[in-house]
Amino acid sequence: MKQKNKKVDYSKWGYFFILPFFISFFIFSLIPLIDTIRYSFFEYYRSGIKEIGPNFVGMANYASLLGSDMLKYAANTMILWVIGFIPQIVIALVLAEWFVDARLKIRGTQFFKVVIYLPNLIMASAFAMLFFTMFSTNGPVNGILMSIGLTSKPIDFLGSVMGTRSLVGFMNFLMWFGNSTIMLMAAIMGISPDIFEASELDGCNSFQRFFFITLPQIRPILAYTLITAIIGGLQMFDVPQILTNGQGSPDRTSMTLIMFLNSHLKSRNYGMAGALSVYLFIVSGILCFFVYRMTNNDDPDGSKAAAKKAKKLAKKQGRG
C-alpha cells in the first residue's frame, strides 16, 4: 500500500508536453474546421463591399454545387494527378533501388539525392511561372524545336488541353519525384540485408529481387507515399493556377477543385466554399480509408481478410 503511494506518476508530464500541440491544433485547425462546416449551411458572401448574410439555407449550397461543374473539376484534378503521379512513383522506385543497391556502387549518390530534391525547393508558383515563359508560343522551347527543325510552326502548348495537362503533370512529377525517392530509399534501406543475401544465395535475379522482396517489404512506406500524394493531388492548386492564370484554360479543362474553391473565395463566398471544402474532406476521408484497407490486408496478424487470404494461399499451394 505504502509503496503504491510512493510511486511517482510521470504520465502527467506526457500530457503536459503534448499540450502545446493540442492547443494550437484546437485554435488553428479544429475551430476553423468546425467553422467551415458551419458556414457551409449558410448563404454568406460579399457583393461589392456589402456583406450578404449569413442566412441559414440548409443544404442549398451542397445541392447547387452538385448541379455545377464540380464533378468535372474533380475529374480534371484526378487526370492531372495521375499524369504526374505515375512517372513520379515509377522513377522514384527505380532511382531508390539503384541508389541503395550496394552492388551497383553508384558514385556521388549524395550529390544526385540533392539534385533530384532541388526542384521541390523552388516555390511552385515560381516554377509554374518559369514553365509558362518557357512553353509560351514565342518561348525558348518553341525556339529550340523550330531551330532544330522538329516543327515549322510554334506549338501552342498552353492552348491545347493535352499540352496544358501534360505540363501540369510534368511539373508535379519534377517537383515531387525527388521527395518520393528519398522516402523510398529510407524504406529500402530499412529492409534487413539478410533477406537480400539469402535471395542472392538462392539465385534471385535483380528483377525478382525487386518485385518479390523490395516491393512487398516497403509496402507501408509506399502506402504512405500514395496517401500523401492523393491528398496532395486533391489539393492541387498552385501549379495550374499560375500556369493558366487562374482560368483553368483552355475551356476549364485544367481547373482543379481547389482552383474552383478559390474562385468562390474571390467573392468571399464562404458558404459555397465551405460546402465544397466539406465535399473534399469527405472524399479525402474515403480515399484514405480505402488505401489503408488495401495496404494493411496482407498483414497476416492484422485484419481478417488478410488471414483468409493467407489461408487460401496455403490451401492452393498445398493442392499444387
Place this chain on the structure above:
Amino acid sequence: MKKRVVSALLIAAMAVTAMAGCGSNSGGSGGGNDGGSASGEEGKVINIYSWNDEFRERVEAVYPEVKETSSDGTVTTLNDGTEIHWIINPNQDGVYQQKLDEALMKQADAAADDKIDIFLSETDYVNKYTDKDADAAMPLKDLGIDPEKDLADQYEFTKVTASDTEGVQRGSTWQCCPGLLVYRRDIAKEVFGTDDPEEIGQKVKDWDAMKGTAEELKAKGYFTFSSYADTFRLYGNSIAESWVSPGETVIKVDQKIMDWVKSSKEWLDAGYLDKNVKGQWNDDWNKAMGSASKVFAFLFPAWGIDFTLKPNWDGGDGVWGVTNPPQEYNWGGSYVHACTGTDNAEHVKDIILAVTVNKDNLLKISKDYSDFTNTVSGMQEAAKDDSFSSEFLGGQNAFTYFAPVAENIQIAPLSAYDQGCVELIQNSFSDYLQGKIDYDKAKTNFETAIKERYPDITEIQWPE
C-alpha cells in the same frame, strides 16, 4: 544605384516637408462618422490606401506641405507634423481591394488615427466604392469642394465616372486616360510609303478604313494589332447600357461586346492579328512590342506608352509615332476618394485639390511624368507647347492627339460588377477566338464564371 536611392530619399524628404501645413491639432474629431465638417479638429495621421507609389510620387511632387518621406516610403511627414501613412497593397489578384474592403468594414469602429482618410480606385471598380449605399467614398461637396465650380476645368467624363447613380461626385482624378493608336514608323514607311501621323491617321480613322489598312499590312506580312484583347477597350468602354443596372441582379451583355467578339474572330481568321499572342500582359504580348515583332500598332493611353511600350521596346528612340485611334476611348485612370469617416477632412480636401485640381500642379505632372492630366485648358495648352514633345516618339507632341480624343470620350455607364465582367468575358471568349470551343460554349463558360465571381447575379441576358 546608391545615388538613385539617395536622390529618391531627398525627393521623399522634400515631399514630406511640403505636406505639413494645415491646422492639424491633436486627437481625432470625436464622432468620425461624418468627417465632412471642415471646422472639426484634425487627426495626427492620414491613412492613404493605394496599390503603388504613383499617388505618393504625385503628392510629393505637387503638394506644398510635404516635409519628408521616410526611407522606406511608408510615412510622409507634413510641415505641421501630421503624418501620412501609406498603406500599399498590390493590385494583382484583387489583393488591394481585399485589404481595402476589410479596412472599410472596420472603418466605423477604428480609432481615429487608424481610420482610412483617402483611398484610390481604378475605373474598372470605382463604382463599387462610389456606390451610394456602400457609402465608402464621401461626396466631394461634404468636403467643401464644389464640383460645379472647383472642378470646372476637369474632363466631363472623369467627373461622371466618379459619381454615384444620382450624380453626386464622390472622387476626383488627376489623370485622364484617352487612348491613341501608337504605330511603328519604320513599318509605316515600308508599307504606306509615309510615316506622317496625319496620313496614317486618315488610314485608321474608323473601323472601315482600318480594315483596308489591315489588308495592306497583311500583304506585306505585318499584323495590324498584336491580339484581339488590344481592341477590347474600344468596344467595351463604349457600351450603351451598364453591365448591371442599379438595383438589379441581371447582367446584360451589350451588343458592342458581341461586336467585339465578331470582329475579333473575323480579324483573327483574316490574319490581321497575331494568333500567337493570347491576350495582354503576358510575355508574348510584351515581345510583340519588340523590334523583331511584326506588329504595326498598339492602342494605348499615355501611361501605356510610358510604362508598357517603352520598357518593352528594344530599339532606339523615334521609331514609334502616335495618331488618332479608330474610335475615341478611355483606358484606366486612378480616382482619389475621401473616405467616409475621415478625421482629417481639411487635409484630405487640400490634397485632393492640390493633386487633382490645381492646373499648375497638373501641368507639372504632365511634364515630369508624361501623364495626360485632368485639365481641359491645360491640356489644350500642352498640345500647342513643343516642350511637351517626346523623345521616344521622335519629337512628336502626343498631347496634340490626346487632347481631342479626351474631349470626345463617351464613357460607358459603370456598374459595380464591371471588373469581373470585363475580365471574364475576355477570358471566356478567348477560348472561342482561338477555336478551342464553340460560340455557345463560350457563352456558357462566361455565365458559369461570372456567377462564381458574383454569387448575387441571377441571370445573364445576351443581345439578339
